[in-house]
Amino acid sequence: MKHLRTLGYVAEIARSGSIRRAAERLNITPSALTRQIQDIEYELGTPIFERLAQGMRLNAAGELLVRHIRDQIADLERVRSQIADLSGVRRGLVALACSQAFVTRIVPEEVEAYRARHPQVGFLVQVRDHIQAVAALTTFEADIALVLQPPPSAELHVLYSCHQPVCALMRAGHPLAGPEGPVRLRDCLAHTLALPDRSLAIRHHLEQALARRGITAGPVVESSSLELLRNLVLREDVVSLQVPSGIPDDPRLCSRPIDGRDLAPMTLVLAQLRGRMLSVAAAKFADQLAASLHRRNAAAAAD
Amino acid sequence: MKHLRTLGYVAEIARSGSIRRAAERLNITPSALTRQIQDIEYELGTPIFERLAQGMRLNAAGELLVRHIRDQIADLERVRSQIADLSGVRRGLVALACSQAFVTRIVPEEVEAYRARHPQVGFLVQVRDHIQAVAALTTFEADIALVLQPPPSAELHVLYSCHQPVCALMRAGHPLAGPEGPVRLRDCLAHTLALPDRSLAIRHHLEQALARRGITAGPVVESSSLELLRNLVLREDVVSLQVPSGIPDDPRLCSRPIDGRDLAPMTLVLAQLRGRMLSVAAAKFADQLAASLHRRNAAAAAD
DNA sequence: CTGCCCGTTGCCGAAACCGCAACGGGTCCT
DNA sequence: AGGACCCGTTGCGGTTTCGGCAACGGGCAG
Numbered sequence: 301m302k303h304l305r306t307l308g309y310v311a312e313i314a315r316s317g318s319i320r321r322a323a324e325r326l327n328i329t330p331s332a333l334t335r336q337i338q339d340i341e342y343e344l345g346t347p348i349f350e351r352l353a354q355g356m357r358l359n360a361a362g363e364l365l366v367r368h369i370r371d372q373i374a375d376l377e378r379v380r381s382q383i384a385d386l387s388g389v390r391r392g393l394v395a396l397a398c399s400q401a402f403v404t405r406i407v408p409e410e411v412e413a414y415r416a417r418h419p420q421v422g423f424l425v426q427v428r429d430h431i432q433a434v435a436a437l438t439t440f441e442a443d444i445a446l447v448l449q450p451p452p453s454a455e456l457h458v459l460y461s462c463h464q465p466v467c468a469l470m471r472a473g474h475p476l477a478g479p480e481g482p483v484r485l486r487d488c489l490a491h492t493l494a495l496p497d498r499s500l501a502i503r504h505h506l507e508q509a510l511a512r513r514g515i516t517a518g519p520v521v522e523s524s525s526l527e528l529l530r531n532l533v534l535r536e537d538v539v540s541l542q543v544p545s546g547i548p549d550d551p552r553l554c555s556r557p558i559d560g561r562d563l564a565p566m567t568l569v570l571a572q573l574r575g576r577m578l579s580v581a582a583a584k585f586a587d588q589l590a591a592s593l594h595r596r597n598a599a600a601a602a603d
Numbered sequence: 604m605k606h607l608r609t610l611g612y613v614a615e616i617a618r619s620g621s622i623r624r625a626a627e628r629l630n631i632t633p634s635a636l637t638r639q640i641q642d643i644e645y646e647l648g649t650p651i652f653e654r655l656a657q658g659m660r661l662n663a664a665g666e667l668l669v670r671h672i673r674d675q676i677a678d679l680e681r682v683r684s685q686i687a688d689l690s691g692v693r694r695g696l697v698a699l700a701c702s703q704a705f706v707t708r709i710v711p712e713e714v715e716a717y718r719a720r721h722p723q724v725g726f727l728v729q730v731r732d733h734i735q736a737v738a739a740l741t742t743f744e745a746d747i748a749l750v751l752q753p754p755p756s757a758e759l760h761v762l763y764s765c766h767q768p769v770c771a772l773m774r775a776g777h778p779l780a781g782p783e784g785p786v787r788l789r790d791c792l793a794h795t796l797a798l799p800d801r802s803l804a805i806r807h808h809l810e811q812a813l814a815r816r817g818i819t820a821g822p823v824v825e826s827s828s829l830e831l832l833r834n835l836v837l838r839e840d841v842v843s844l845q846v847p848s849g850i851p852d853d854p855r856l857c858s859r860p861i862d863g864r865d866l867a868p869m870t871l872v873l874a875q876l877r878g879r880m881l882s883v884a885a886a887k888f889a890d891q892l893a894a895s896l897h898r899r900n901a902a903a904a905a906d
Numbered sequence: 907c908t909g910c911c912c913g914t915t916g917c918c919g920a921a922a923c924c925g926c927a928a929c930g931g932g933t934c935c936t
Numbered sequence: 937a938g939g940a941c942c943c944g945t946t947g948c949g950g951t952t953t954c955g956g957c958a959a960c961g962g963g964c965a966g
Binding site: 301302303304305306307339343344345346360361364365367368371372375376379380382383384386387 | 604605606607608609610642646647648649663664667668670671674675678679682683685686687689690
Binding site: 318319320330331333334335338351352353354355356 | 912
């Protein structure tokens with residue numbers, strides 16, 4: 301809304317680190333920006349930016365102010381959403397930060413289900429690793445986060461969490477694909493591996509377990525893209541590791557959980573920023589997601 | 604600050620109930636106001652006021668918006684106070700709603716002590732009964748409240764509370780003034796009474812106790828001003844009822860607690876609005892006040 | 907020393923804001 | 937029923953604010 305145009309300028313400068321870059325993104329001139337900042341600093345009676353040769357950086361006062369600004373913007377959005385809710389049609393935007401493992405099935409299915417009931421609600425789905433996802437929450441870039449193995453943080457308010465066993469993934473004809481039931485980790489390591497790289501939580505999890513046993517995995521292929529690994533599995537006799545949520549329903553693929561003695565299950569967490577009041581749309585979507593995850597988990601346990 | 608000028612207009616219209624009255628208080632013309640409101644309603648896509656013949660009243664959407672606006676204003680004030688605190692000098696405004704009983708000694712003493720250390724901090728002390736005090740907190744007109752017998756409310760966050768015995772107050776020569784120690788309520792009722800009226804919590808407290816015994820008090824004088832009652836006590840042989848905090852240190856006055864069997868002690872409460880983040884100045888003053896009340900209470904118990 | 911990118915400033919047109927006067931529609935009192 | 941009164945609203949014109957353009961001075965790298 302209009303009244304926080306100026307404050308938005310401040311936030312954008314803080315984001316982009318210089319007046320000129322911010323001006324670019326805001327489609328105004330640097331001169332206009334400079335004046336707005338000067339006005340605000342005059343009103344506050346103190347500078348909020350350090351002027352460096354490379355641009356602008358927030359000082360302590362600025363940090364406080366920008367925090368307040370992000371708060372204001374998010375809160376106004378929530379109020380608008382509540383107001384829209386009064387008139388029947390729910391509209392709004394749900395900003396979700398999620399791990400790569402969930403873009404395959406869970407998130408698209410849930411978004412579709414939600415939008416079938418509330419077509420006026422938009423979604424912004426950002427794929428982030430577990431560290432970046434928490435950061436996105438604190439800067440209000442995301443309302444909720446769905447991630448694997450998030451770092452413990454006092455800022456996180458967990459809405460739902462459950463365990464996901466790590467699974468070995470191979471194509472239907474692969475030697476390991478035969479029998480049902482769990483597979484030992486050492487059997488997997490005997491085959492050619494295609495693993496997620498170190499930017500992904502699964503790999504961290506694996507490395508920790510291997511380190512305790514003094515083994516190292518020598519993957520032939522590693523990638524930051526789970527999708528690439530799956531496609532590779534379809535073309536060659538390689539074994540990959542993924543969590544069940546990320547495995548598409550494809551008869552050409554076969555997955556078997558790693559024995560719990562070798563690799564503990566990973567933790568799936570749905571969370572928001574502690575103390576943050578969500579918009580109606582985001583809150584309801586989080587509810588739906590939590591309920592659905594609960595059902596999926598129960599169904600998986602029944603197998 | 605500048606950016607919430609327009610929003611302040613909305614809040615003021617909501618307060619005063621009509622555009623013309625708000626315009627008066629804001630020193631602008633009604634036409635200017637009308638336009639601002641229309642702009643906002645256009646931006647929100649929905650009216651926020653009902654147009655009545657007598658003026659404007661908030662609708663449901665407006666209620667949500669005004670709540671948000673008050674929040675914004677209070678939060679910005681808090682941020683400014685934090686920023687000022689960074690540079691060493693504490694400035695800001697502490698808005699306190701208190702019962703009449705505390706304007707005699709406690710509040711003036713505490714304000715003086717605080718301002719001696721932080722002269723840049725201003726105070727706004729509003730005398731409110733226990734109902735109005737809570738209302739002042741919820742509308743952000745007050746940061747903290749110091750009241751007797753506040754109604755239990757989920758919105759209240761109690762920072763400190765203690766008991767205050769009700770005391771009989773008379774001048775030094777009065778027959779009841781003789782011995783030290785508690786006095787029975789029936790002995791008081793035997794004398795001419797000058798009591799707080801029904802707008803004050805002490806009177807409510809007394810009426811409740813009397814009703815249980817099936818007695819009614821027939822006061823000769825009743826008043827909403829504790830100060831008036833005290834001055835009356837000095838001029839005639841009448842007995843009044845007050846809590847110790849409200850009794851000035853005057854050798855011409857004598858007070859004796861009512862026996863606990865006749866009248867339970869009243870509850871003194873220092874509170875803020877639950878979930879509200881206070882400015883530095885208000886938070887520190889609340890700390891000081893709580894600590895001081897604790898000391899005073901301990902000293903009184905030692906007598 | 908020479909580009910290059912930075913924030914900043916003077917000047918001017920455009921847009922937002924506001925005051926003035928007048929209008930139309932309600933309520934209340936006579 | 938009529939008139940006084942208060943209400944919100946609108947057309948018009950002046951003032952203030954905002955933003956774009958061009959130019960300046962200052963750090964920094966090659």
